[in-house]
Amino acid sequence: MKVLDSLHEECPLDKRTDWQFLYKTTGKYSGLSIVECKHCKLQGLFPRPNQKELYTKDYYQGKADYTYIDERDHKKFFQYVWKARIRNIKKFVNSGNFLDIGSSFGGFLESAKGEGFQVQGVEISEYASRYANDIGIPTFNGSLVEAKFPNNHFHVITMIEVIEHIENPSFFFQELTRILKPGGLLLLQTANFDGWQAKLEGPNYHYYMPGHVFYYSDTILKKILTNLGFGRFVSYFGVDFPLYAKLQKSRGSFQKWKDYLTWFRIAYYHFKSKWKRNGFPITSSYVLYAFKNR
Numbered sequence: 001m002k003v004l005d006s007l008h009e010e011c012p013l014d015k016r017t018d019w020q021f022l023y024k025t026t027g028k029y030s031g032l033s034i035v036e037c038k039h040c041k042l043q044g045l046f047p048r049p050n051q052k053e054l055y056t057k058d059y060y061q062g063k064a065d066y067t068y069i070d071e072r073d074h075k076k077f078f079q080y081v082w083k084a085r086i087r088n089i090k091k092f093v094n095s096g097n098f099l100d101i102g103s104s105f106g107g108f109l110e111s112a113k114g115e116g117f118q119v120q121g122v123e124i125s126e127y128a129s130r131y132a133n134d135i136g137i138p139t140f141n142g143s144l145v146e147a148k149f150p151n152n153h154f155h156v157i158t159m160i161e162v163i164e165h166i167e168n169p170s171f172f173f174q175e176l177t178r179i180l181k182p183g184g185l186l187l188l189q190t191a192n193f194d195g196w197q198a199k200l201e202g203p204n205y206h207y208y209m210p211g212h213v214f215y216y217s218d219t220i221l222k223k224i225l226t227n228l229g230f231g232r233f234v235s236y237f238g239v240d241f242p243l244y245a246k247l248q249k250s251r252g253s254f255q256k257w258k259d260y261l262t263w264f265r266i267a268y269y270h271f272k273s274k275w276k277r278n279g280f281p282i283t284s285s286y287v288l289y290a291f292k293n294r
Contacts, residue, residue, distance in 0.1 A: 012170040012214075013040040013224050025208040027201075032208055034215075040223075043193065043215040045208070071107045072131075074252030081249045082111035084241035089156060090115065092234075092289065093185050096155025101144055102162035106132030113137070117156070122147055144172065149179045158187040164212040177228045182294040186230070187287065192237070193217040195284030196277060207284070218286060225290045234289040237281040238273030246270060 008017050018038045025032040035046050071078050085108075098112045103121030105128050113119045121139035123129040129141035140147040157180055166172045180186055191198060191207040194217040198205050207215065218235050225233075239246065247263050254260065273283040 010170050011037045023203045025203045027204045029209050042220055045213050077249045077252030080245045082108045084245035086111050086115050088240050093155050098156045099154045100158045104128050106137030109137045152181045153179050156185045160189045163188050164190050167213050180292050184292050186290045189287045191284045192286035195281040197284040229293050230290045231293040232291040236287040238285050240287045243270045
């Protein structure tokens, strides 16, 4: 395999810079080069586009080639999932300072605020962060490192489909650990590359995108966080909220009664996510709850 000598980023798990070429993607975003750490098998995207240039106003309004669904268009329906997730979080942490990184327009934090948390967002987009601040959700415009939050400050930190966007993850994981209180909860939602879905689809897997920089697994994330002083983990293969919330959210995009037939596909995937084969989940949908040691 071809070794990419020009990639000098440190692997967040084994601290080495020993990467090798894995393959070119063949899915929606074809032609991306995927590399792999020779030792722990963490995957990464290299070379990669300028990340700051990806997250324009068009990205947040759903108008770019590589884009995000504008949560404001269907906020009523997104709230089913947001509120269900907050209810699950409160099984572990009932109150306190709540940070959402990649908080977009602040909708998820509104739900957390409604449940009594003291909320704070971090959002790289000036367009999205300005809107969040205007609706009363305090949001720092910039990176987590630039925000310079105090040590041991947050009871809950959430990153919903965000950790895969982060460059220099070794330093970033250290920063997450620094600002999380002992006993606090770190919630990460991303694709689990231990899952059969990612393994079998290989270069055609839909999660390979221009803005996704590193690709994690349940095994690798737990090892990274264990090395940083996390001692308890709860893995959700699928999502951390009930099927009902997912079905209700999907209604936001329905145009005709036949669209309700998609509920069969959504339900099948939801339950399939709970199944395993040879010890590994069938799908790669995944949420990790990690608790910092006291």
